[in-house]
Amino acid sequence: MQNNVRALRVAAHLSQVELASAAGITRQTLSLIEKGAYNPSLKLCLNICYRLGQTLDQVFWVAPGDQ
Amino acid sequence: MQNNVRALRVAAHLSQVELASAAGITRQTLSLIEKGAYNPSLKLCLNICYRLGQTLDQVFWVAPGDQ
DNA sequence: TAAGGATGTAATATATATATTACATTGCGG
DNA sequence: CCGCAATGTAATATATATATTACATCCTTA
Numbered sequence: 192m193q194n195n196v197r198a199l200r201v202a203a204h205l206s207q208v209e210l211a212s213a214a215g216i217t218r219q220t221l222s223l224i225e226k227g228a229y230n231p232s233l234k235l236c237l238n239i240c241y242r243l244g245q246t247l248d249q250v251f252w253v254a255p256g257d258q
Numbered sequence: 259m260q261n262n263v264r265a266l267r268v269a270a271h272l273s274q275v276e277l278a279s280a281a282g283i284t285r286q287t288l289s290l291i292e293k294g295a296y297n298p299s300l301k302l303c304l305n306i307c308y309r310l311g312q313t314l315d316q317v318f319w320v321a322p323g324d325q
Numbered sequence: 326t327a328a329g330g331a332t333g334t335a336a337t338a339t340a341t342a343t344a345t346t347a348c349a350t351t352g353c354g355g
Numbered sequence: 356c357c358g359c360a361a362t363g364t365a366a367t368a369t370a371t372a373t374a375t376t377a378c379a380t381c382c383t384t385a
Binding site: 230231232233234236237241246247248251252253255258 | 297298299300301303304308313314315318319320322325
């Protein structure tokens with residue numbers, strides 16, 4: 192689990208389709224990001240944060256040792 | 259100015275070469291990121307943060323209206 | 326004045342993020 | 356049981372991030 196996208200999305204009662212389209216990406220791409228299989232771009236991360244009402248640190252921060 | 263990389267790098271007394279190599283990228287790529295011409299990947303953003311001793315929000319956050 | 330460090334930037338090549346299309350499974354409400 | 360929403364995932368195509376090489380300017384300092 193490299194990020195908190197899934198947990199925060201579920202907590203916000205959003206489907207993958209809803210969050211993905213709000214962020215301007217496809218459901219498949221979001222699925223892989225949630226899984227940690229993709230290394231998303233900054234713009235994409237920001238768009239996800241905006242829709243979730245969270246910041247980059249809350250959604251995507253990984254402490255130096257934890258990678 | 260879409261991010262704070264340059265200001266924080268200069269404040270840390272690091273050259274582009276030093277920060278770039280610490281982050282695993284080239285000087286040219288860092289130059290374009292500082293300029294806001296590139297849309298860096300999350301891993302790259304994290305590596306820059308680690309070297310700068312800052313978090314994603316401190317270096318890369320852009321408020322929803324400010325893009 | 327010359328040399329070197331720091332930076333900007335362009336051209337081309339390569340890697341990889343992302344889209345598209347398609348098919349599969351799971352679980353829930355009718 | 357049936358249908359549908361939600362999700363996983365694979366194959367291929369496309370866009371774009373990043374590397375590489377190269378050359379340029381500016382500034383400092385010896």
